[in-house]
Structures are given as structure tokens and as C-alpha cells.
Amino acid sequence: MLTVESPSVIRFFVQFLVLQAVLFGAELTPWAQEYFVVPWTNTLAALSARLVTFFDPNVLAAGKMLQSTANGFAVSIESGCNGVEATIVLLAAILAFPAPWKHRLMGLVAGIVAVQGLNVIRVISLFYLGQWNLNVFEWAHLYVWQALIMLDVLIVWLVWVRTLPDAPAAPAPARA
Amino acid sequence: MRTPLGRFLLKVVVWLPVAFVVWYFGAPVLLWPVKWVLAVIAHTGLPDLVTSVEQTAATFTFATSLKPGDALATSAHITVDVDGLLYSFGMPLFAALVLAAREPRWQRTLAVGYAVQLPFVAWGVLADFLKNIAITSGPLVTSQSGFASWQRELIAFAFQFGSLILPTVVPAVTWVLTHRAFLERLRERPERQQA
Numbered sequence: 001m002l003t004v005e006s007p008s009v010i011r012f013f014v015q016f017l018v019l020q021a022v023l024f025g026a027e028l029t030p031w032a033q034e035y036f037v038v039p040w041t042n043t044l045a046a047l048s049a050r051l052v053t054f055f056d057p058n059v060l061a062a063g064k065m066l067q068s069t070a071n072g073f074a075v076s077i078e079s080g081c082n083g084v085e086a087t088i089v090l091l092a093a094i095l096a097f098p099a100p101w102k103h104r105l106m107g108l109v110a111g112i113v114a115v116q117g118l119n120v121i122r123v124i125s126l127f128y129l130g131q132w133n134l135n136v137f138e139w140a141h142l143y144v145w146q147a148l149i150m151l152d153v154l155i156v157w158l159v160w161v162r163t164l165p166d167a168p169a170a171p172a173p174a175r176a
Numbered sequence: 177m178r179t180p181l182g183r184f185l186l187k188v189v190v191w192l193p194v195a196f197v198v199w200y201f202g203a204p205v206l207l208w209p210v211k212w213v214l215a216v217i218a219h220t221g222l223p224d225l226v227t228s229v230e231q232t233a234a235t236f237t238f239a240t241s242l243k244p245g246d247a248l249a250t251s252a253h254i255t256v257d258v259d260g261l262l263y264s265f266g267m268p269l270f271a272a273l274v275l276a277a278r279e280p281r282w283q284r285t286l287a288v289g290y291a292v293q294l295p296f297v298a299w300g301v302l303a304d305f306l307k308n309i310a311i312t313s314g315p316l317v318t319s320q321s322g323f324a325s326w327q328r329e330l331i332a333f334a335f336q337f338g339s340l341i342l343p344t345v346v347p348a349v350t351w352v353l354t355h356r357a358f359l360e361r362l363r364e365r366p367e368r369q370q371a
């Protein structure tokens with residue numbers, strides 16, 4: 001097992017960066033946009049609207065838009081706000097880190113739920129912040145939530161690394 | 177919040193607003209080196225396109241040799257403003273992580289992390305500028321910029337990568353690399369210590 005102190009850390013980061021670039025490049029292809037990103041973003045808007053209607057019935061989702069029927073305010077969930085990029089970063093970090101596949105899969109499932117769960121909170125909070133104050137909305141949208149989502153990814157990864165079994169002790173080098 | 181990781185997260189959440197305030201008001205100074213990186217790149221790589229790069233607060237203004245689409249015969253030239261804050265919000269994240277961990281020589285780590293992030297902030301700003309003149313401006317402007325189709329594709333990718341991935345990933349990666357001993361300690365669990 002790789003520890004964060006091991007020399008393999010360089011290999012981990014190279015794999016992490018390559019995976020990230022490949023996955024991000026794949027995400028930008030028209031095929032991925034049509035069959036994955038757009039449907040996912042629409043689902044995110046629908047889920048957010050469904051959750052909001054528990055306490056605010058004046059909300060509906062139309063495509064990737066979340067709209068208030070009371071005052072007409074709407075937010076459109078664009079690239080960077082649908083959690084896909086954050087998920088790609090987490091995916092790359094988990095896949096690049098040497099671990100049994102069972103742990104990787106468990107980490108991915110739990111991690112994606114954690115990242116997307118916080119992202120739903122981001123969308124809903126921005127929807128209401130925008131109705132309250134556009135300056136605060138801009139700040140939260142452009143800077144604060146971006147940092148919080150990446151902090152979420154980092155914490156999820158750290159928790160996952162903490163759950164990994166210890167590596168077997170390395171054999172002592174043979175003496176010549 | 178009884179675990180070391182929980183305590184660490186709590187400290188990050190406390191430091192984050194402080195770091196954001198310092199970053200926001202300090203951005204004109206913090207981003208000053210980015211202007212010089214951009215000026216060097218523009219001077220060496222885009223001498224026919226960019227005539228100067230100026231900084232006002234956290235905004236970078238690229239003066240170009242391109243003419244407005246409807247006034248090709250005039251002496252007017254296009255300038256493009258890019259908000260540097262959009263590409264540097266990883267700085268307060270990195271600072272909050274460093275201050276929450278508070279490892280020995282944390283001031284040095286802060287300085288190293290800041291220096292590491294500068295070229296990536298420049299990447300984002302430059303890609304934003306190039307996207308403006310090569311893709312999103314009117315056809316008369318984009319045609320003057322002279323980029324081939326594959327170059328526009330590359331600019332689009334660089335812009336997306338520079339705006340959606342790098343601003344948050346670079347500080348996180350830098351923090352992990354500069355806090356390996358701290359991460360080892362975070363990873364320790366009671367049963368591991370007893371084993």
C-alpha cells in the first residue's frame with residue numbers, strides 16, 4: 001500500500017493529473033455532453049426542485065433551470081456548478097491511489113454521494129441567495145462554493161485514505 | 177469533531193472566511209506578479225497580438241492590435257478585461273488549509289504555495305483572454321486573431337481546464353505535497369498505533 005510518505009507519491013500525482021486531464025477531456029466531448037452531462041445536470045435541477053418544494057411550493061425545474069414561480073428568479077446550472085468536475089477530481093484521486101479495487105469502488109460510491117450531496121446544497125443555497133442579494137450570490141457562486149466543494153473532495157479523499165488497510169511490511173532488502 | 181480530521185476540518189472552516197477577506201482586499205498586491213508573468217508571455221509569445229498588459233485592482237487589461245469589427249479603417253483597438261479573482265480563489269483555500277494544519281515553518285509553506293499558484297492563475301487569465309479574442313468575439317475580430325481551428329479547440333480546452341479544474345486542484349495538490357507528514361499523522365488510527 002502506498003502511504004503519503006512513500007516515494008511512489010510522484011507516481012500517484014502523475015497518474016492523478018493524467019487521469020484528470022483525460023476524464024476532463026472526455027467530459028468536454030459532444031457525446032459525453034449529450035448523453036451524460038446534460039441529463040445529469042437536468043436531474044440535478046429536478047432533484048433540487050423536488051427538495052425545495054418540501055418548504056417552498058413556488059419552485060419548478062425546467063431543464064437545467066431552477067425557477068421561482070413567485071418572483072421569476074431563476075438559476076441555470078452550468079459547467080462547474082453541476083459537480084461533474086469535482087467528481088472527476090475525486091475519481092482521479094481515488095483511482096490513482098494504490099488501493100484494493102473493493103475499497104476504491106466503496107470510496108467512489110460514498111465520495112460521489114458526498115460531493116453531489118453538497119452540490120445540491122450549493123444549488124439550493126445559491127437559488128435563495130440570488131433572490132436575496134445578487135452581490136452575495138456572485139461571491140458565493142464564483143468563489144466560496146467553489147472552494148467548499150474542493151474542500152469536500154479533499155476531506156472525502158482523506159477520510160477514504162484513512163479507511164484503507166495498512167500495507168504489508170516491505171521485505172528487508174537483500175544484502176549483497 | 178473528536179477525531180484529528182474533524183478538528184482539522186473545523187479549523188479550516190474557521191480560517192476560510194478570514195483567508196477570503198484577506199485575499200479579496202489583498203488581491204491587487206497578491207496578483208501583481210501575475211501581471212508580470214502575463215506581460216512576459218504576451219511579449220514573447222503573442223507580440224503581434226498583445227501590445228500591453230495592465231492591472232487595475234484585480235482586473236487585467238489586455239490591449240491588442242485587433243480592430244473593432246465595424247471599424248477596420250479606424251485607429252481604434254480592442255482591449256479585453258479579465259477578472260483575476262476568478263482564477264485565484266484557490267489562494268484563500270490553500271491559506272486556510274495551511275493555517276489549519278499549522279505545521280512547522282508554515283509561513284514558508286504559505287509562500288511556496290502562493291508562488292506555485294501564480295503561473296496557474298496566469299494560465300486562467302491568459303486562456304480567458306484568448307477565448308475572448310479567438311472564440312467569443314464577433315467573426316470579424318476572431319478572424320483577425322488568426323487562430324486555426326485546432327488552435328481554437330486548444331484554447332477552449334485550456335480555458336475550461338484553467339477555470340473549472342486548476343483554481344481548486346492546484347492548491348489542494350500543493351497542500352497535500354507540502355503536508356505529507358501531517359497527512360500521515362491524520363491517517364493514524366488508535367488500532368494502528370497499538371498494532
